[in-house]
Amino acid sequence: MTPGDPDLARAFETTWPAAEYADAGAFRVGRGHGAGGRVSSARALRPDWDEADIPAVEAIHRRWRQRAMFRLPDCDDALAKALIARGYQRQNPTAIMALDCAALRDRDVPGMTAFTIWPPLAIQGDIWAAGNIGAARQAVMPRVALPRTAILGRHEDRAAGAAFVAVDGPVAMIHAIEVAPGFRRKGLAGWLIRRAATWADAQGATRLGLAVSRANTSARALYDRMGFAETGGYAYWARD
Incomplete structure (x- = not known):
């Protein structure tokens, strides 16, 4: 979420963690137990994600009975384009300061x-x-x-x-x-x-x-x- 600032990026995740995580290709999915989008969303760990990873992420969300959701940094235009093609919409833009x-x-x-x-x-x-x-x-x-x-x-x-x-x-x-x-x-x-x-x-x-x-x-x-x-x-x- 903060490209070029690995210390802040790590703290952003570790100081507000999900209950558990599962990986699907290049994505990591959080299980939030109703605690909001930050801990219930999927994020790309690497830029080499594949289109096939997206339905795998959705399957994890279904298994955990939570809404399929991705969390993207503002600069990730390629993933945004892929999600738009699958009917996803951008919600709740947030700044990190x-x-x-x-x-x-x-x-x-x-x-x-x-x-x-x-x-x-x-x-x-x-x-x-x-x-x-x-x-x-x-x-x-x-x-x-x-x-x-x-x-x-x-x-x-x-x-x-x-x-x-x-x-x-x-x-x-x-x-x-x-x-x-x-x-x-x-x-x-x-x-x-x-x-x-x-x-x-x-x-x-x-x-x-x-x-x-x-x-x-x-x-x-x-x-x-x-x-x-x-x-x-x-x-x-x-x-x-």
């Missing part, structure tokens, strides 16, 4: 605003669930076989936000950033991200990455203001 952890040291996180906690508290699960990060997606977090933590955000002495972050080598990825509706536009998401960067730095990571839907313009605007730069992009491809 990153910045140096050191860039977020310019402001200290205020006391009692954001805490690292593992395992997550029940209130964090409630905040995630209210934001469409339900039990299936939350089940991804304990699967991560890497340094990991959850972040609890507070505002006006109330639990108000949650996030998850994990580190693979020099790159940390933050996922599942969610702020409760009554506390949005108060700067809490930014503090969650800064706390994630501080924690990641302590684990030896030098960069913090994230994925954001291109339709989520408010989140993208925040990340731009914080200094994140786009490093790649992808979209899902599925049939209606």
Whole structure:
């Protein structure tokens, strides 16, 4: 999903893993158990895929009783063309962004605003669930076989936000950033991200990455203001 940046590409996969994987030719298929497209899609491991690999991927999806779906980097025109010919359509274009952890040291996180906690508290699960990060997606977090933590955000002495972050080598990825509706536009998401960067730095990571839907313009605007730069992009491809 991030051509030319193998460290970020690896962390993108390992910090939010599928329940299991199966290979079909040049593709790897994730079994998501209802946890969303990122862990339930197929991606090309190599550029030497064959047209015959596509129905093999579809067969794995059928066996696992999940929707046939591919995840393509924006630059993969050849595979996009092959999928279009089979009736697939592009969905949910997403940007991958990153910045140096050191860039977020310019402001200290205020006391009692954001805490690292593992395992997550029940209130964090409630905040995630209210934001469409339900039990299936939350089940991804304990699967991560890497340094990991959850972040609890507070505002006006109330639990108000949650996030998850994990580190693979020099790159940390933050996922599942969610702020409760009554506390949005108060700067809490930014503090969650800064706390994630501080924690990641302590684990030896030098960069913090994230994925954001291109339709989520408010989140993208925040990340731009914080200094994140786009490093790649992808979209899902599925049939209606």
